[in-house]
Amino acid sequence: MTVLVTGGAGYIGSHTVLALAEAGEDVVVIDDLSTGFSAYLPEGVPLFIGDAGDENLLEGVIAQHNIESIIHFAGSVVVPDSMRDPLGYYRNNFTTARNLLNVAVKRGIGRFIFSSTAAVYGNPDQVPVPEHAPTRPLSPYGSSKLMTEIMLHDVAAAYGMQYVTLRYFNVAGADPQARIGLATVGATHLLKIAVEAATGQRAKIDVFGTDYPTPDGSCIRDFIHVTDLSQAHRSALAYLRNGGASTTLNCGYGRGYSVLETIDAVRRVSGRSFAVQYAPRRPGDIMTMVADTSRIRGLLDWKPQYDDLETIAAHALAWEDKLFHERHGELRHAASA
Ligand SMILES: NC(=O)c1ccc[n+]([C@@H]2O[C@H](COP(=O)([O-])OP(=O)(O)OC[C@H]3O[C@@H](n4cnc5c(N)ncnc54)[C@H](O)[C@@H]3O)[C@@H](O)[C@H]2O)c1
């Protein structure tokens, strides 16, 4: 009984693969390494380098391994990029999932966990936002995820598949032991940029929009620690194995912090100061996004351990320090070779 993880060499995927492997699960990964890193997979986890929408590759992997469930992380993830390249986002998020589901149905794989996003809601009428809120994505990224959610629902109804769609809110932090973390070069996530500033890799951080009708004028987000999120995937898998009905679940803590509060948390835990510059609003940004978490807490056996902004910031910082020294060392090494 093996779990196929697509995008398992990426940020959230690698933390989930680690959680699964530590729990004694058999895991295989398909990843094209477009933004992932093979070095972040635990020893002994087979990696097939290729496209998660390549049906021949999928057939080959399934023929070699006894796959019972699929966790589908592979995709393109940057909201502003999706505004510039919508067709690329519809291909890599929607078409890839369509091909993967096609093979899953043909091979009778009956359990599927899908990485969706709070971006499907757009600007919510109600905060915290429940799963039944209207879906009005503001970006092709959000639309491509919503289209995939709808397809998964239809496929499950037609072929008897069980699924859990997880709508992640803002994923942040790193493995508490700093074994893995977010390593994408040019990442756009707020906490990543703040810890890059705190480690001296950036001269400043821009705050995109300080004129929103929020208490301090900046946007508000619900940050979830990546290790807690990885455990939510294990819990979702257990739920499906126990015969749980297909469902869609918000993944957050249900508490919002403003962009300015988040930057302050990084300043506090790092004890380092860095320049903060007020900048215009970023197109496509949602103002306030906080999860109603009652459904996930009610349905899954999931107990978050790192529900604290300073802990998230501290883990992100410890990982960034390690990554910076590794990369810096590599550069020095290359220069002297
Ligand atoms: N990071 C967040 O805050 C966040 C929030 C909501 C949803 N998500 C979703 O979670 C999933 C994982 O995101 P992440 O933050 O870990 O990003 P990531 O870029 O680190 O991970 C994506 C992984 O998928 C791989 N990949 C991309 N396209 C592929 C393809 N066609 N075939 C095979 N591999 C492919 C990449 O190489 C990478 O390893 C994505 O589906 C993303 O949309 C992320």
Ligand SMILES: O=c1ccn([C@@H]2O[C@H](COP(=O)(O)OP(=O)(O)O[C@H]3O[C@H](CO)[C@@H](O)[C@H](O)[C@H]3O)[C@@H](O)[C@H]2O)c(=O)[nH]1
């Ligand atoms: O240098 C920066 C970077 C970000 N922000 C702001 O910080 C907030 C959060 O931005 P970011 O970290 O880029 O995340 P989101 O745009 O909220 O999107 C994330 O969260 C979504 C779910 O809510 C996921 O779907 C996306 O993949 C993921 O990137 C927004 O108001 C940004 O304008 C800044 O002010 N300065």
